[in-house]
Amino acid sequence: MIEKNFLNVNNVSIKYGRQEPVVKNVNMSIGHKEIVGIVGESGSGKSTLLRAILGILPAGSSICSGNIIFKERNLVQFSKKEWREIRGNRIAMIFQDAGRSLTPILKIGDQFIETIRSHFDISKAVAYDKAVDMLGKMQLPDASRIMNSYPFELSGGMKQRVAIAMAMTMEPELLLADEPTSALDVTVQAQVVRQMLELRSNFNTSIIIVTHNMGVAAYMCDKIAVMRQGELVEWGNRDQVINKPKSQYTKDLLSVVPELGGSDIGERERTSA
Numbered sequence: 001m002i003e004k005n006f007l008n009v010n011n012v013s014i015k016y017g018r019q020e021p022v023v024k025n026v027n028m029s030i031g032h033k034e035i036v037g038i039v040g041e042s043g044s045g046k047s048t049l050l051r052a053i054l055g056i057l058p059a060g061s062s063i064c065s066g067n068i069i070f071k072e073r074n075l076v077q078f079s080k081k082e083w084r085e086i087r088g089n090r091i092a093m094i095f096q097d098a099g100r101s102l103t104p105i106l107k108i109g110d111q112f113i114e115t116i117r118s119h120f121d122i123s124k125a126v127a128y129d130k131a132v133d134m135l136g137k138m139q140l141p142d143a144s145r146i147m148n149s150y151p152f153e154l155s156g157g158m159k160q161r162v163a164i165a166m167a168m169t170m171e172p173e174l175l176l177a178d179e180p181t182s183a184l185d186v187t188v189q190a191q192v193v194r195q196m197l198e199l200r201s202n203f204n205t206s207i208i209i210v211t212h213n214m215g216v217a218a219y220m221c222d223k224i225a226v227m228r229q230g231e232l233v234e235w236g237n238r239d240q241v242i243n244k245p246k247s248q249y250t251k252d253l254l255s256v257v258p259e260l261g262g263s264d265i266g267e268r269e270r271t272s273a
């Protein structure tokens with residue numbers, strides 16, 4: 001059953017220091033199991049908005065208006081203790097340079113198993129199997145070697161996939177992904193996208209993905225948001241945004257993606273909600 005009001009971003013403005021807000025009066029609603037894509041030019045405020053939803057805006061920045069309601073609780077007023085309870089397991093994030101979030105002095109296996117066991121009450125052996133299984137799904141060959149490696153022994157793309165695997169293994173209710181695949185090969189990107197769709201099917205995860213790639217948004221998202229200069233210039237269901245965009249800026253973005261020409265891209269492959 002669709003749970004309404006899973007996440008609501010209500011009239012949110014965010015600023016850094018004393019500057020003008022870089023996110024301006026943004027409204028969005030994300031349903032249970034829904035995938036939302038945020039596209040838009042560099043500097044339009046996409047990452048800032050995601051960070052606000054995860055409560056990790058840097059010092060000096062603030063949400064100067066609005067609220068963010070996650071399952072009827074206002075995240076803007078969360079205490080550190082409340083954040084500790086939900087961040088990383090109920091709400092997880094994959095960063096653009098997620099590989100850098102790995103702890104350099106611990107072997108991948110040790111940190112992966114520790115992360116899993118901080119959330120699930122399972123033995124080390126079961127956690128190990130869960131980790132190896134997810135590494136395999138990220139198209140990482142020889143998962144047992146990876147589990148036995150330190151981060152510096154892996155390539156950037158491998159670390160990125162390990163970090164994505166760790167976030168997904170937590171089976172979060174809400175996954176925030178900030179250009180998770182932009183540093184990866186095209187074939188691996190496609191696999192990571194498929195895996196996100198599988199996460200939604202298997203665990204009912206809602207996903208907000210920031211991407212520069214309108215094709216990725218069209219392929220995997222139920223709703224698409226287009227941001228420009230801090231404002232939400234377009235918001236709607238995928239088909240509506242792709243086939244009948246309202247703003248000229250969205251039309252311009254779509255006009256440079258040849259394979260989109262209003263087609264039903266990927267419909268057959270798409271996992272239904």
Ligand SMILES: Nc1ncnc2c1ncn2[C@@H]1O[C@H](COP(=O)(O)OP(=O)(O)OP(=O)(O)O)[C@@H](O)[C@H]1O
Nearest residue numbers: 016017022040041042043044045046047048049058
């Ligand atoms: N720590 C910070 N301090 C001050 N200003 C910042 C900070 N982080 C981002 N900004 C500013 O906020 C605005 C929005 O940046 P943000 O990173 O959210 O954009 P974005 O849409 O995610 O861009 P990109 O696609 O390049 O990642 C930009 O003008 C940026 O310069």
